[in-house]
Amino acid sequence: MSIFIDKSTTVIVQGITGRDGSFHTQQMIEYGTKIVGGVTPGKGGQTFGGSVPIFNSVHDAVRATNANTSVIYVPPMFAADAMMEAADAGIRFIVCITEGVPVLDMTRVHPFVREKGARLLGPNCPGLITPGESKVGIIPGRICAPGNIGVVSRSGTLTYEVVYQLTRAGMGQSTCVGIGGDPINGTSFIDCLAAFEKDPDTHAVAMMGEIGGSDEQEAAEFVAKHMTKPVVGFIAGQTAPPGRRMGHAGAIISGSAGTAAEKIEAFEKAGIGVARRPMDFVELLKARM
Amino acid sequence: MNIHEYQAKDLLRAEGVPIPAGDVATTPEQAEAIAQRLGGMVVVKAQVHAGGRGKAGGVKLAKTPAEARLLAAKILGMQIKGLTVHKVLVTAASDIASEAYVGIILDRATRKPVFMVSRAGGIDIEEVAATTPEKILKLPIDTRFGLQAYQANELGFFLFDDIKKVRAAAKIMTQLYAAFMRNGASLAEINPLVVTPAGDVVALDAKISIDDNELDRHPELEALRDETAEEPSEVEARNAHLTFIKLEGDVGCVVNGAGLAMATMDLVKYYGGEPANFLDIGGSSNPEKVVSALRIITEDPSVKAILFNIFGGITRTDDVANGIVTATKANPLRIPLVIRLTGTNEELAMKILHDNGFTASSDMDEAVKQAVALAHGGKAA
Numbered sequence: 001m002s003i004f005i006d007k008s009t010t011v012i013v014q015g016i017t018g019r020d021g022s023f024h025t026q027q028m029i030e031y032g033t034k035i036v037g038g039v040t041p042g043k044g045g046q047t048f049g050g051s052v053p054i055f056n057s058v059h060d061a062v063r064a065t066n067a068n069t070s071v072i073y074v075p076p077m078f079a080a081d082a083m084m085e086a087a088d089a090g091i092r093f094i095v096c097i098t099e100g101v102p103v104l105d106m107t108r109v110h111p112f113v114r115e116k117g118a119r120l121l122g123p124n125c126p127g128l129i130t131p132g133e134s135k136v137g138i139i140p141g142r143i144c145a146p147g148n149i150g151v152v153s154r155s156g157t158l159t160y161e162v163v164y165q166l167t168r169a170g171m172g173q174s175t176c177v178g179i180g181g182d183p184i185n186g187t188s189f190i191d192c193l194a195a196f197e198k199d200p201d202t203h204a205v206a207m208m209g210e211i212g213g214s215d216e217q218e219a220a221e222f223v224a225k226h227m228t229k230p231v232v233g234f235i236a237g238q239t240a241p242p243g244r245r246m247g248h249a250g251a252i253i254s255g256s257a258g259t260a261a262e263k264i265e266a267f268e269k270a271g272i273g274v275a276r277r278p279m280d281f282v283e284l285l286k287a288r289m
Numbered sequence: 290m291n292i293h294e295y296q297a298k299d300l301l302r303a304e305g306v307p308i309p310a311g312d313v314a315t316t317p318e319q320a321e322a323i324a325q326r327l328g329g330m331v332v333v334k335a336q337v338h339a340g341g342r343g344k345a346g347g348v349k350l351a352k353t354p355a356e357a358r359l360l361a362a363k364i365l366g367m368q369i370k371g372l373t374v375h376k377v378l379v380t381a382a383s384d385i386a387s388e389a390y391v392g393i394i395l396d397r398a399t400r401k402p403v404f405m406v407s408r409a410g411g412i413d414i415e416e417v418a419a420t421t422p423e424k425i426l427k428l429p430i431d432t433r434f435g436l437q438a439y440q441a442n443e444l445g446f447f448l449f450d451d452i453k454k455v456r457a458a459a460k461i462m463t464q465l466y467a468a469f470m471r472n473g474a475s476l477a478e479i480n481p482l483v484v485t486p487a488g489d490v491v492a493l494d495a496k497i498s499i500d501d502n503e504l505d506r507h508p509e510l511e512a513l514r515d516e517t518a519e520e521p522s523e524v525e526a527r528n529a530h531l532t533f534i535k536l537e538g539d540v541g542c543v544v545n546g547a548g549l550a551m552a553t554m555d556l557v558k559y560y561g562g563e564p565a566n567f568l569d570i571g572g573s574s575n576p577e578k579v580v581s582a583l584r585i586i587t588e589d590p591s592v593k594a595i596l597f598n599i600f601g602g603i604t605r606t607d608d609v610a611n612g613i614v615t616a617t618k619a620n621p622l623r624i625p626l627v628i629r630l631t632g633t634n635e636e637l638a639m640k641i642l643h644d645n646g647f648t649a650s651s652d653m654d655e656a657v658k659q660a661v662a663l664a665h666g667g668k669a670a
Contacts, residue, residue, distance in 0.1 A: 077506055102473055102502045103395055107432040110400050126602075140602040140632070155548020157600045160632070161653065164600075181547060183397045210548055213397045236551035239536070239558045240567070247532045247547025247569040249502065250397070255415045260555075277559060278552055279654055 002130035002175040003150065003195035003202070004093060004119070005069065009134050012037040012067040012091075014058065014074055014082045016048050020097070021073035024138050025052070028071075031141040033134045036065040058082075058089040071127060071136050072096040079123055080105035087116035094186070095136050096122035103249065106184040113186065120186025124249070126156040126178035139163075139176060147172015149285060150196035152189055153208035154181050154215075154248070158236060161278050162206060169282040174202040181248025183212070189219035197227050204230045204289050206281050207272070209263055211237030212251045216263040220270035230288035232273035232281055235260045290499045292513045293336040295378040297497040300472055301479070304464040307491045311380025320361030323379040324354040330382035333360045338518050339370040347374060350382060375517050383493060385483045389448045390414050391462065392478030393430075393469045395500070401429040402469060404436075404462065406444050410481035436466040448482075457490040458482070472510060473503025522585050529581035531570060538563025539593040539664045541586035543579070545570050545604045553598045553657065562661030565592045570609075579612025580619070587622065594625045596660035598653060601632025610638035614645045625663040629656035 011028070015021040016038025025048060029035050037053050044056035055061040058070065070086040072079060072095065079098040086094045094113065101123040113120045121128065127137010132146040138156075143164040149171050153159040159178055166173065177192050179185055189207060196202040205227075209216035216235065223231050238260040240246050242253040253259050267274050273284040292300075295313045302308050310327055313336065314320040324331045335347030342348050347369050351357035357379060367374045388410030396403040407425045409417050417424055426447040430436050438459070445459035461482065469477040476498040483493050504511045516524045526533030532547070536554075540562045544550035547569050554564035566586065570578050586592055599609050609630065617626075628649040630638050635651065642649045650656045 076502060100502045100505075102506075103475060103500050104402075104432060104470065104473055104503070107395075107401055111431070111433065138603060143602075143632070153548070155546065155552075157544075157546030157602060157604075158548030158552050160600050160602050161549055161552070164631070183395065184400045208548065210551060215397075234552075236548050236555060238551075238555040239564055240551060240554075241534070241536065244534050244567075245501070246534065246551055246567055249500075251547060251551070277556055277654065 001199050001201035002133065003192065003199050004121070004128060004175060004177065005130050005134045005136055007032070007133040009069050009136070010034050010036045010065065010067045011069045011071060011136055012039060012058065012061045012065065014039045014070055014072045014086065016040055016052070016054060017043055018073055022048065024073065027141070028135055031135045033136060036067050037061040058085045058091065062089045062091065067091065069093040069136060070095065072098055074098060076100035076102070080109050083109045083120060084112050087113040087118040092118055094118055094120045095125070095127045096120065097125065097127055097137055099124040101182065103182065103184055106182070110184060110186065121177070122180040122185060124182045125180030125185070126159065128175060128177040130175045131173050137178070139178065143167060144176060145172035147174065148201055148203040149173045150192070150199070150202040150205040151176040152192040152196070152205065153178050154210050154250070155208055155236065158208055158278065162208060162234070162281050165279055165282055166206070171282065171285065174199060181210070181250050183250040189215050190222045193219060193222055193227060193231070197229060202229065204232070204285050206285060207231055207233040209233060209235050210248065210251050211235070211240050211246065211253050211260050212258045214258065217266040220266040220272060223272055224270035230273070230285070232275055232284040232288065233267045234275040234278060234281070235263045235267070290501055290504065290510070290514060291338040292497055292499065293338070293376065293515060294334065294495060295336055296513050297495040298492070300468050300497060301464065301492060301495055304468045306461055306464045306468070306479070307489065308495070309381040309383050309491060309493070311378055314361060314377050314379055315365070315375060317358040317362040317365065320377055320379050321354045321358035324351060324357035327379070327381045331357050331379050332382050333357055333364060334378040334380065335364050335367060335369060335374040336376040336378055337369050337372045337374050339372055342369055345369045372518060383483060383491060384486050386486050387484045388481035390478070390480045391465060391482045392476070392480065393465060393474070395475045396429065399429040401431060404428040404430065404444055406447055408448055410483070414480065430466065432470070436463055454484060454488065454490055461490065461492070468497070472497065473500050473507055474498060475500045522588060526568070526581070526585050529578065529585070531568060531578060531582055531585070533585060534567040535589070536564055536566050538565045539591055540660050541565045541589070541592040541595040542598065543568050543570060543582045543586065543595065544598045545600065549598065549600055553596070553653070556653065556657045557596070557661060560658050560661045562664055565589060576608055576612035576615055579609055580616040583613070583616040584620065587620070587624070592624065594627065594660045594664035595622070596656060597626070597628045597630070598656065599630045599632070601630065601634065604632070605634050606630040606632055606638035607634040607641060610641040613647065614641060627656050627660040627663065629653055
């Protein structure tokens with residue numbers, strides 16, 4: 001078991017002929033992901049790598065392939081449209097990798113996707129991977145191993161760092177999810193925690209948050225009230241100055257709100273093990289399992 | 290991206306918001322000429338990306354054009370929160386009967402723009418929100434439908450009792466919302482929104498922040514960027530497509546990915562050091578980016594050691610290694626360099642570095658400890 005994706009997940013790639021889209025499509029196919037089609041308007045009828053059919057629209061792709069999941073690599077100014085098109089075409093799970101999507105676009109996309117009954121992951125996220133079964137997005141497959149740790153994070157490379165250390169310590173993962181670094185995103189920490197709590201193959205959760213907003217505090221409250229499985233957390237940005245956007249659009253301390261100290265305190269109050277360094281995850285998780 | 294008060298006022302004026310006449314000056318003589326043209330009393334206001342300009346002495350009332358010139362001469366060149374004043378806004382002075390606060394922020398919790406209005410104007414709204422939240426009305430707006438007339442009225446009635454002022458305020462709400470949406474703002478505020486003794490409702494001060502992600506489709510807003518109001522190293526980094534924030538410490542950090550960059554800085558602090566900067570070289574790091582990164586970091590004389598922390602997922606570590614070799618050949622380093630690389634093409638990267646006389650580690654903790662020790666004048670562990 002796993003959350004959100006497994007070996008039966010059928011995926012189309014929006015922006016499959018672009019530089020990033022084609023590179024990562026190849027990587028996903030090599031990992032074993034069922035890529036059933038791609039979308040690039042104007043290139044319908046062609047194929048990717050000789051075997052993956054390309055369509056002019058998501059509607060065409062869904063009609064022909066019955067895909068349930070889409071991954072988006074289109075440029076930022078077209079990403080909102082791509083997300084809405086996927087939801088409108090009946091895609092159930094939309095993963096938007098694109099970085100730099102205007103936040104005001106997301107204020108329209110978010111309610112639209114929700115009303116269509118779809119789940120959105122991202123934007124500005126590395127996607128997710130269920131080791132040994134499927135990966136949707138850009139997380140490098142070789143650093144992961146199948147197992148029982150659920151991983152959820154706002155970051156990309158920091159997640160790779162922690163996952164790599166877990167794998168080297170013999171602690172495989174059920175699913176690793178990157179929810180993305182933007183202020184408005186589709187899937188929250190709480191959505192992932194709730195799914196991990198229900199997943200029988202997830203025995204503990206590693207959570208990587210960062211400064212900005214209050215998602216981690218709300219997640220901590222959720223853990224205290226609803227989680228029976230152990231959770232270990234880390235907050236990046238303890239040395240970040242207030243008022244500055246630390247790379248991620250969402251990683252900004254506004255006034256005195258959204259600091260690392262405030263989030264770590266919320267973790268401690270909720271009984272979440274606090275990793276002071278990325279390397280602390282292994283020991284803290286072992287001690288709790 | 291932050292823009293100046295005078296630029297924010299121009300954007301609001303374009304939507305019809307009533308704002309006292311004014312113009313921007315870069316010399317005392319220009320300030321005098323503007324005051325002459327406006328007639329009557331004027332306010333001379335420092336244009337910097339910082340709050341608390343009044344308290345810092347950057348906002349002064351002038352009775353005559355000659356006084357406006359003298360005040361402008363004092364304010365131009367002044368330092369406010371570490372920023373040099375290069376421009377002043379000279380604007381007609383208004384008499385004030387009462388002050389209110391009106392703002393829109395992009396709210397993460399509701400995932401919507403949220404209006405915040407309060408009769409407690411002219412002061413720090415965060416403080417009002419923390420101490421007397423009942424004095425603020427918060428109203429989230431669904432951007433698919435926009436601000437409705439009844440919502441604008443509700444906001445107006447929260448601020449005023451007199452129906453004429455309510456209507457004037459409601460109209461300003463609609464105009465402020467239009468400016469917010471049209472310019473891809475993440476924040477737009479009028480503070481204070483004042484009522485004059487004659488009963489007119491006007492915007493005396495304005496602040497707008499633009500979502501950086503909007504700039505590609507708003508070249509006219511990118512043109513408002515004032516590079517003289519920013520840290521020169523940050524301007525250079527942006528032009529090299531790097532995300533860089535200068536800090537006060539002595540360990541220069543070059544990292545791929547924002548989360549790992551923050552975690553690296555935190556680890557520097559954990560081991561007793563102070564990071565000199567945040568720097569994310571991004572996902573697909575071509576060697577030129579590494580060259581720019583090293584140049585920007587070594588320009589800061591307080592940096593005593595440089596730490597590379599690269600986790601190669603998408604990033605090819607051999608690209609980074611080549612960048613390090615190229616950069617240090619062109620400009621030999623005078624301070625120690627600690628390299629941590631792991632992931633994609635790690636063996637190739639290690640070979641490139643070794644062949645060029647560098648050593649590298651694959652362990653993040655060891656590398657950070659070593660960089661901190663070297664910055665403090667110690668020897669490599």
